[in-house]
Amino acid sequence: MNPIQTEDSTRELRARTEGLLRALGAKTPEPGELSARTPITGGELLTLRPSSAAEVDAAVERAAAAFRDWRTVPAPQRAAVVRRLAQLLVEHQDELGELVTLEAGKIGAEARGEVQEMIDICEFALGLSRQLYGRTMPSERPGHRLMETWHPLGVVGVISAFNFPVAVWAWNTALALVCGDTVVWKPSDMTPLTALACHSLVQRAAVEVGANPEVHQLIQGGGEVGAQLVGDSRVALVSATGSVRMGQIVAPRVAERFGRCLLELGGNNAAVVTPSADLDLAARGIVFAAAGTAGQRCTSLRRLIVHADVVGPLVERISSAYRQLRVGNPLADGVLVGPLINGRSYTAMQEALARAQADGGELICGGERVEGFGDDAFYVRPAIVRMPAQTAVVREETFAPILYVLTYHDLDAAIELHNGVPQGLSSAIFTRNQRDAERFLAADGSDCGIANVNIGTSGAEIGGAFGGEKQTGGGRESGSDSWKAYMRRATNTVNYSTELPLAQGIRFE
Ligand code: NAD
Numbered sequence: 001m002n003p004i005q006t007e008d009s010t011r012e013l014r015a016r017t018e019g020l021l022r023a024l025g026a027k028t029p030e031p032g033e034l035s036a037r038t039p040i041t042g043g044e045l046l047t048l049r050p051s052s053a054a055e056v057d058a059a060v061e062r063a064a065a066a067f068r069d070w071r072t073v074p075a076p077q078r079a080a081v082v083r084r085l086a087q088l089l090v091e092h093q094d095e096l097g098e099l100v101t102l103e104a105g106k107i108g109a110e111a112r113g114e115v116q117e118m119i120d121i122c123e124f125a126l127g128l129s130r131q132l133y134g135r136t137m138p139s140e141r142p143g144h145r146l147m148e149t150w151h152p153l154g155v156v157g158v159i160s161a162f163n164f165p166v167a168v169w170a171w172n173t174a175l176a177l178v179c180g181d182t183v184v185w186k187p188s189d190m191t192p193l194t195a196l197a198c199h200s201l202v203q204r205a206a207v208e209v210g211a212n213p214e215v216h217q218l219i220q221g222g223g224e225v226g227a228q229l230v231g232d233s234r235v236a237l238v239s240a241t242g243s244v245r246m247g248q249i250v251a252p253r254v255a256e257r258f259g260r261c262l263l264e265l266g267g268n269n270a271a272v273v274t275p276s277a278d279l280d281l282a283a284r285g286i287v288f289a290a291a292g293t294a295g296q297r298c299t300s301l302r303r304l305i306v307h308a309d310v311v312g313p314l315v316e317r318i319s320s321a322y323r324q325l326r327v328g329n330p331l332a333d334g335v336l337v338g339p340l341i342n343g344r345s346y347t348a349m350q351e352a353l354a355r356a357q358a359d360g361g362e363l364i365c366g367g368e369r370v371e372g373f374g375d376d377a378f379y380v381r382p383a384i385v386r387m388p389a390q391t392a393v394v395r396e397e398t399f400a401p402i403l404y405v406l407t408y409h410d411l412d413a414a415i416e417l418h419n420g421v422p423q424g425l426s427s428a429i430f431t432r433n434q435r436d437a438e439r440f441l442a443a444d445g446s447d448c449g450i451a452n453v454n455i456g457t458s459g460a461e462i463g464g465a466f467g468g469e470k471q472t473g474g475g476r477e478s479g480s481d482s483w484k485a486y487m488r489r490a491t492n493t494v495n496y497s498t499e500l501p502l503a504q505g506i507r508f509e
Helices: 006-023 053-070 075-091 093-104 108-128 167-178 192-208 223-231 244-256 279-295 311-324 343-358 411-419 434-441 482-486
Strands: 034-037 044-048 144-152 155-159 182-186 216-218 235-241 260-264 269-273 301-307 362-365 383-386 402-408 426-430 450-453 487-495
Touching (some): 006 044, 006 093, 006 192, 034 192, 044 192, 053 155, 053 216, 053 223, 075 108, 075 167, 075 192, 093 108, 093 192, 155 167, 155 223, 167 182, 167 192, 182 192, 182 223, 192 216, 223 235, 223 244, 235 244, 244 260, 269 279, 269 411, 279 301, 279 311, 279 402, 279 426, 301 311, 301 411, 311 362, 311 402, 343 362, 343 383, 343 402, 402 411, 411 434, 426 434
Parallel strands (some): 155 182, 182 216, 235 260, 269 301, 269 426, 301 402, 383 402
Antiparallel strands (some): 034 044, 144 487, 362 383
């Protein structure tokens, strides 16, 4: 373990943060009521002023004004901003990664990985800028051409969660900019500093390639600042990432004004392990998915549905790996599990564990707080709980490292258990039986937006569309044809004949 002397450490982390912000080109913010803390010690790094209502209004106005010209810049030219952003991210990968560790508590490898994901999506968007294809369909009328064209949509309001403070922004922003939209970003009020750094990088990228830096705006604050953005009818698309609770407020507000919504909400992800599974491989995949990022990924593995014949040996493998996991300061080498974001998460975890045990769950290992990091820092050992049934607490997303283990005898029953939760983000099956794998991926198999075979539920690549069903919100971001959410489609019919035939053979003479 690597105990931290909290006061000295916070002072040192503050100095480190200021140095990183400078290296990333971000000005030290004006002090204010918004407190940027580090979960490493729970101490305050800096304070900022949240955006006032007038500032939010002005940011949307600037983004709307910038859109008027930006939409007519050819897409491959718009991509120059994203190309430059990717170069800056490569140059500053370590610094931005470290800032993510300081502010969100991710271990170094995962924080660097998050920045790598930003670079990957920029490269994807760069190629996409020459592939915003529309179709041409055969017209039923002679001398006519029928086609569709894709046009920029407008201002995109991006609301992001604390646990992916930079990658989710990049998924949205790289695509939105290439698609001809402008962006107003409201990051989590728990991660305002990484947002300052990203804003400064994208502004610099725009200026250096001769584009208008007003295409990207940053506003800071909590839910009330987000709510103003959501209610603003100049914002064509609200792309919101966070809890189901937040989505339930945001979706009706956007629908009321007929805006568009892209929702990436909570998950309650499960893996099914069949009797034929390679248990060593399964255990490795499960440990990373369940304990990695201290269980604070939307795709974290929360439920394990294991065939009765293999549950004993599998749980044995996982719990012995859990006992060896180093929990501690995410800046230290060899640490695999960093802190929870704050005391609220710790309380939520303890409450969930108590409820699970009251429901007859058996705590196999973990759940206890790891001491030595001060009163305001919350480090926990990842927990495994064997459950007799999928009770209410198991059907909820607790944003902490708890893995509930359930047992099955028949694959149909396993799939029913798997789908028997309100969320529908990510899922996996571990098996060497192709029939079982195909059954899981079929129409009556997993009901999630992501369904994997022989890999865990977390750690998606940017090439595929990312998102989930049911209470996860139905949105798709990142790769494949997710770009269509950021554009509007026009159907065009062109008559190049001298006649005026009507569709459906209608005669109007
Ligand atoms: P959160 O819902 O508390 O906050 C998310 C964002 O929404 C923040 O920026 C917050 O300020 C804003 N917000 C809150 N209330 C709002 C309102 N009324 N109007 C507008 N904006 C509002 O979530 P969190 O604790 O930051 O993140 C964890 C949650 O996010 C988990 O549920 C996790 O599963 C989910 N998540 C989902 C994905 C995904 O892609 N599906 C990715 C990351 C996180």
